[in-house]
Amino acid sequence: MTVGVQFWSYFASVTGTRCAEFEVPGGSVVGELLEAVYQRFPSLAPFRSSTLIAIHLDYAAEADLLPEGAQVSLFPPVQGG
Amino acid sequence: MTVGVQFWSYFASVTGTRCAEFEVPGGSVVGELLEAVYQRFPSLAPFRSSTLIAIHLDYAAEADLLPEGAQVSLFPPVQGG
Amino acid sequence: MQRWLSLSESPIDETALVGLRPDSSTSGAVLCFSGVVRNNERERPIEGIDYEAFHAMAEHQFRLLLDEVEARWPVESIRLVHRLGRVPAGETSLWVEIRSPHRGEALAALAWLIDRMKQRVPIWKHPYP
Amino acid sequence: MQRWLSLSESPIDETALVGLRPDSSTSGAVLCFSGVVRNNERERPIEGIDYEAFHAMAEHQFRLLLDEVEARWPVESIRLVHRLGRVPAGETSLWVEIRSPHRGEALAALAWLIDRMKQRVPIWKHPYP
Numbered sequence: 027m028t029v030g031v032q033f034w035s036y037f038a039s040v041t042g043t044r045c046a047e048f049e050v051p052g053g054s055v056v057g058e059l060l061e062a063v064y065q066r067f068p069s070l071a072p073f074r075s076s077t078l079i080a081i082h083l084d085y086a087a088e089a090d091l092l093p094e095g096a097q098v099s100l101f102p103p104v105q106g107g
Numbered sequence: 108m109t110v111g112v113q114f115w116s117y118f119a120s121v122t123g124t125r126c127a128e129f130e131v132p133g134g135s136v137v138g139e140l141l142e143a144v145y146q147r148f149p150s151l152a153p154f155r156s157s158t159l160i161a162i163h164l165d166y167a168a169e170a171d172l173l174p175e176g177a178q179v180s181l182f183p184p185v186q187g188g
Numbered sequence: 189m190q191r192w193l194s195l196s197e198s199p200i201d202e203t204a205l206v207g208l209r210p211d212s213s214t215s216g217a218v219l220c221f222s223g224v225v226r227n228n229e230r231e232r233p234i235e236g237i238d239y240e241a242f243h244a245m246a247e248h249q250f251r252l253l254l255d256e257v258e259a260r261w262p263v264e265s266i267r268l269v270h271r272l273g274r275v276p277a278g279e280t281s282l283w284v285e286i287r288s289p290h291r292g293e294a295l296a297a298l299a300w301l302i303d304r305m306k307q308r309v310p311i312w313k314h315p316y317p
Numbered sequence: 318m319q320r321w322l323s324l325s326e327s328p329i330d331e332t333a334l335v336g337l338r339p340d341s342s343t344s345g346a347v348l349c350f351s352g353v354v355r356n357n358e359r360e361r362p363i364e365g366i367d368y369e370a371f372h373a374m375a376e377h378q379f380r381l382l383l384d385e386v387e388a389r390w391p392v393e394s395i396r397l398v399h400r401l402g403r404v405p406a407g408e409t410s411l412w413v414e415i416r417s418p419h420r421g422e423a424l425a426a427l428a429w430l431i432d433r434m435k436q437r438v439p440i441w442k443h444p445y446p
Binding site: 032034035036078080085099101102104105106107 | 374434
Binding site for chain 3: 113115116117159161163164165166180182183185186187188
């Protein structure tokens with residue numbers, strides 16, 4: 027299945043793009059998608075431990091199942107205010 | 108020496124006056140003045156444990172010496188805001 | 189620390205006070221508290237509260253509290269207004285604004301200042317009618 | 318709990334917001350926080366901050382936080398405005414107003430809400446120049 031990934035804040039500079047699409051097997055979890063992301067954008071891998079993940083508008087963890095048609099966002103720590 | 112005493116909030120209702128003067132010996136402390144106050148206004152005595160005392164604009168304790176020409180205020184707990 | 193203190197029978201014009209806030213680009217936090225007279229006191233309905241003050245001592249005690257705030261927290265400015273006399277329910281009786289570099293010290297200073305005010309500043313409430 | 322949330326590139330008109338505060342004579346406490354952009358970031362001078370937001374998720378996360386405030390404290394209303402885009406130093410980027418019966422819950426809810434916002438709401442600061 028196809029998963030859309032958006033990169034926010036300086037993650038867009040690190041990857042050189044605001045969004046990308048990935049093909050992953052049905053039943054994959056977020057962590058498996060991340061492996062594909064880091065394969066295509068190795069410069070993003072060093073930020074893995076502080077990366078926040080959302081599926082659509084809610085936070086997600088690496089162990090979470092990717093739903094059909096998932097829109098995933100990856101971003102650094104937030105800093106509103 | 109003469110000491111002026113002011114009564115604030117419902118202490119003015121309890122004593123029936125906003126101010127009074129008392130004669131006390133030089134070298135008296137606040138507690139001795141209070142005895143004279145409660146002698147003239149016995150209805151105020153039951154409030155003694157919660158009574159706040161000021162000399163001029165600063166809080167004072169019963170053991171504090173009364174300065175010459177002291178203006179003393181007696182009032183119930185404060186409740187600004 | 190800049191300070192501005194007012195005890196007055198006039199209504200507190202919060203919009204005007206906010207409009208007159210001094211400019212500063214060194215303070216990251218502005219915390220503003222309005223104490224509003226509620227329409228009940230100990231669960232009995234009231235029209236408002238008549239605030240009585242020992243005016244000179246109240247100002248003096250407020251100044252002592254502001255001195256202590258200044259000694260304890262890196263506060264840039266405090267503006268404080270306490271209304272006296274009759275204040276109808278729904279209107280503001282106390283307005284305090286604290287500016288500081290960060291929100292933590294503004295929150296701590298505000299909580300401390302109001303707690304202390306209620307112990308030290310000779311103002312009394314007389315609900316009416 | 319009444320709530321009013323706005324994420325917008327427009328300057329925050331605090332005077333107007335205070336003027337539009339809904340009347341209430343049941344809330345004794347109104348606490349208002351303004352987060353102002355400082356003219357330095359980690360001790361280096363800056364002109365301002367460009368706020369980037371994942372807008373839809375930021376609104377959703379703010380709503381979840383407001384749900385949690387409502388569950389935890391007896392807050393009567395919250396109005397929250399976060400400015401996005403370029404905000405020059407000295408201008409307000411965040412404005413939050415909390416009304417509650419007493420000041421204790423307003424102070425607790427405000428401190429909690431801002432702390433959580435800084436962990437959960439996808440907004441990022443880019444100082445300029």
